[in-house]
Amino acid sequence: MVYTRHVKAQRSNSRNEALLEAAAHRFAVQGFRATSMRDIARAVGMLPGSIYYHFPSKDDLLLAIYQAGVEQITAEFEAAVEPLDDPWDQLEAGMAALVLAVTEESAYTRVIFKVMPDEVPKHRKKLVAFRDLFEANIRDLVERLPLQPWVDKHLLRLMILGAGNHAQLWFSAEGDYSADEIGRAFSRYLKDSVSK
Amino acid sequence: MVYTRHVKAQRSNSRNEALLEAAAHRFAVQGFRATSMRDIARAVGMLPGSIYYHFPSKDDLLLAIYQAGVEQITAEFEAAVEPLDDPWDQLEAGMAALVLAVTEESAYTRVIFKVMPDEVPKHRKKLVAFRDLFEANIRDLVERLPLQPWVDKHLLRLMILGAGNHAQLWFSAEGDYSADEIGRAFSRYLKDSVSK
Amino acid sequence: MVYTRHVKAQRSNSRNEALLEAAAHRFAVQGFRATSMRDIARAVGMLPGSIYYHFPSKDDLLLAIYQAGVEQITAEFEAAVEPLDDPWDQLEAGMAALVLAVTEESAYTRVIFKVMPDEVPKHRKKLVAFRDLFEANIRDLVERLPLQPWVDKHLLRLMILGAGNHAQLWFSAEGDYSADEIGRAFSRYLKDSVSK
Amino acid sequence: MVYTRHVKAQRSNSRNEALLEAAAHRFAVQGFRATSMRDIARAVGMLPGSIYYHFPSKDDLLLAIYQAGVEQITAEFEAAVEPLDDPWDQLEAGMAALVLAVTEESAYTRVIFKVMPDEVPKHRKKLVAFRDLFEANIRDLVERLPLQPWVDKHLLRLMILGAGNHAQLWFSAEGDYSADEIGRAFSRYLKDSVSK
DNA sequence: AATGAATGAGATTTCATTCAT
DNA sequence: TATGAATGAAATCTCATTCAT
Numbered sequence: 115m116v117y118t119r120h121v122k123a124q125r126s127n128s129r130n131e132a133l134l135e136a137a138a139h140r141f142a143v144q145g146f147r148a149t150s151m152r153d154i155a156r157a158v159g160m161l162p163g164s165i166y167y168h169f170p171s172k173d174d175l176l177l178a179i180y181q182a183g184v185e186q187i188t189a190e191f192e193a194a195v196e197p198l199d200d201p202w203d204q205l206e207a208g209m210a211a212l213v214l215a216v217t218e219e220s221a222y223t224r225v226i227f228k229v230m231p232d233e234v235p236k237h238r239k240k241l242v243a244f245r246d247l248f249e250a251n252i253r254d255l256v257e258r259l260p261l262q263p264w265v266d267k268h269l270l271r272l273m274i275l276g277a278g279n280h281a282q283l284w285f286s287a288e289g290d291y292s293a294d295e296i297g298r299a300f301s302r303y304l305k306d307s308v309s310k
Numbered sequence: 311m312v313y314t315r316h317v318k319a320q321r322s323n324s325r326n327e328a329l330l331e332a333a334a335h336r337f338a339v340q341g342f343r344a345t346s347m348r349d350i351a352r353a354v355g356m357l358p359g360s361i362y363y364h365f366p367s368k369d370d371l372l373l374a375i376y377q378a379g380v381e382q383i384t385a386e387f388e389a390a391v392e393p394l395d396d397p398w399d400q401l402e403a404g405m406a407a408l409v410l411a412v413t414e415e416s417a418y419t420r421v422i423f424k425v426m427p428d429e430v431p432k433h434r435k436k437l438v439a440f441r442d443l444f445e446a447n448i449r450d451l452v453e454r455l456p457l458q459p460w461v462d463k464h465l466l467r468l469m470i471l472g473a474g475n476h477a478q479l480w481f482s483a484e485g486d487y488s489a490d491e492i493g494r495a496f497s498r499y500l501k502d503s504v505s506k
Numbered sequence: 507m508v509y510t511r512h513v514k515a516q517r518s519n520s521r522n523e524a525l526l527e528a529a530a531h532r533f534a535v536q537g538f539r540a541t542s543m544r545d546i547a548r549a550v551g552m553l554p555g556s557i558y559y560h561f562p563s564k565d566d567l568l569l570a571i572y573q574a575g576v577e578q579i580t581a582e583f584e585a586a587v588e589p590l591d592d593p594w595d596q597l598e599a600g601m602a603a604l605v606l607a608v609t610e611e612s613a614y615t616r617v618i619f620k621v622m623p624d625e626v627p628k629h630r631k632k633l634v635a636f637r638d639l640f641e642a643n644i645r646d647l648v649e650r651l652p653l654q655p656w657v658d659k660h661l662l663r664l665m666i667l668g669a670g671n672h673a674q675l676w677f678s679a680e681g682d683y684s685a686d687e688i689g690r691a692f693s694r695y696l697k698d699s700v701s702k
Numbered sequence: 703m704v705y706t707r708h709v710k711a712q713r714s715n716s717r718n719e720a721l722l723e724a725a726a727h728r729f730a731v732q733g734f735r736a737t738s739m740r741d742i743a744r745a746v747g748m749l750p751g752s753i754y755y756h757f758p759s760k761d762d763l764l765l766a767i768y769q770a771g772v773e774q775i776t777a778e779f780e781a782a783v784e785p786l787d788d789p790w791d792q793l794e795a796g797m798a799a800l801v802l803a804v805t806e807e808s809a810y811t812r813v814i815f816k817v818m819p820d821e822v823p824k825h826r827k828k829l830v831a832f833r834d835l836f837e838a839n840i841r842d843l844v845e846r847l848p849l850q851p852w853v854d855k856h857l858l859r860l861m862i863l864g865a866g867n868h869a870q871l872w873f874s875a876e877g878d879y880s881a882d883e884i885g886r887a888f889s890r891y892l893k894d895s896v897s898k
Numbered sequence: 899a900a901t902g903a904a905t906g907a908g909a910t911t912t913c914a915t916t917c918a919t
Numbered sequence: 920t921a922t923g924a925a926t927g928a929a930a931t932c933t934c935a936t937t938c939a940t
Binding site for chain 1: 340341343344426428429460461462464465466468469471472473474475476477479480486487492495496498499500501502503504
Binding site for chain 2: 923
């Protein structure tokens, strides 16, 4: 599936995906600034200058990746959450989807959690908007939970987000737990404390 | 208080601290790579080359900041936790200290959570060692908690760390909650679920 | 003739040769350290940064020049020596070729005698290997001479090499003698003393 | 023995010698440009700025070393040559002294053969003059030799000089021959060919 | 659609030198 | 005599980007 339908910058479609995939991978692993256009070009077997036929700038590459990432994560989130009825089941599934997103092989989603909008002043606002789009998924999730009156939904959402994002730093495919298990464990560590 | 006593690279003490402070501030705000030696020099009223009288390289500057940060955060942690007897009180105080550390004005501690060891290959191992030193504080905290048998202490520690670190991204001094309140809220969101 | 066929660093061929030629000239005249990339760039009408498209570093530029120089000098040596049968005629021709090499217009060979391997730690071993390759030419020459038993071939070779190399320091195109004459004179100053 | 009597630049005498000795050693080993004032300062246990109390510049340091070197080598030359009557014995002793000078522990003399006047434009003329002073020793030596009419004394002197200087590049204290033996061998390799 | 070549701005770093103390 | 601190110029190198082909 291609998640780049609305990116205006690109011109063709054949190599774009490979380019995005490669760039996303490097950005997710090395970070945005530490990745050079040369790195990306080498990864797809092009020369650096050739990238500019497909994307007008490095910043725009990132923007396209962000967009693709948000579309993907939202789709995954909905697929995991919507079939369920119980809000706590939804939380469990949602956190599992979140941990999966920050750790999964496909790099689009990981970039969103690795590269901060401040690193790309030119697109800062748009990147923040994309992040908000994604975070709305979690906001909705928390909104539906029946919580103790002393629980601040805003803080709870940020705690969930933080715990999930952080997994990108320590998750290992060979570790004791799968991304799914980690997400579900996290939700269980919260549930009884905050549920009404 | 000066937290740089053991850094070998520095030679004197007068401008070193100003240099560390300025560098830490830029690193915490902009990130390591996005901060140039010129930025740091300007912040302390020096020329770029003059920095090298005090620190042999940009990488070593970061190392000194990391060290100072770990010393500071450990001191703060101990000051907050040790006076208390009840493990759950300790958790509450510890999480408050953590959130304080990632958000406080002094930038030494924030740098530890903002700049990842991978960004500085030359010192990666040492930086990781410093981080481990700090994380041991939280490990000890969790170790002392009387937990339900189904709770994995390893995962719980990582959840706490993630939730706390993340605050650096959204905390605002003018927000509804103080760092202290945020840390205590987070600990309450966990306590009843996982305690025996 | 191009003497750079096997240098991996270079990518194309059009400006590379001009670059090598210019760099070799400066290195031969000013020495390696005293020659800046800016000097070289100016000599070929580029900006300093542009050189790095063709060669990854100043050290690698020198390496390529060394290689070209050794290939050239070996070719010249063989062309001068091989047609001859008598070992003493070969010595005469060889010494002439040596003096020519250290004084000739083309700078590739002069660089080998001007820039010592120690000046470029990164490539020291390779540079020494190239020098050895060249010196083998003279070793072979001496090996074939019928010498008095009290003559040490090793010392004789070093004496020849030293006398020849040194010409780079004082040779003048407008002087009384051509490079060829100098080489032949030197061989004559030795012959009767050491020949059997 | 101090060989710096006439250097005007210096102000005192106590640390000057240590400074010259250290600088000469680094210059002889690493070359002039590759040796930093910091290197020299470290070698004598000073800070870089302190050197300027004793010598007004790096260039002047070299000048003083050159002068000391020429005085020393001339003294050694005379001590070796003057007692002898036969010109060929003198040549043998002179070449031995030359090889000794370019290889001996004391670095003053080695610097003269390692650092070329062109490397220090500010003092080029003076450095050349010092070299000439030294080379006059060899000129005199050759002048007294009874030579075949076809031998060019100028060329012969340059050949001797080249063969001798070159030893600095390959001489090893643990090698098969002493400096003395090398010099004498070289003179023997020439004598019978050129003597009348 | 891509390449080869270059640009130009800026990065980190080095280093001879200065100067108040 | 020497130091601590800094300067300022220049060095090597990186890199996003451009552009003719």
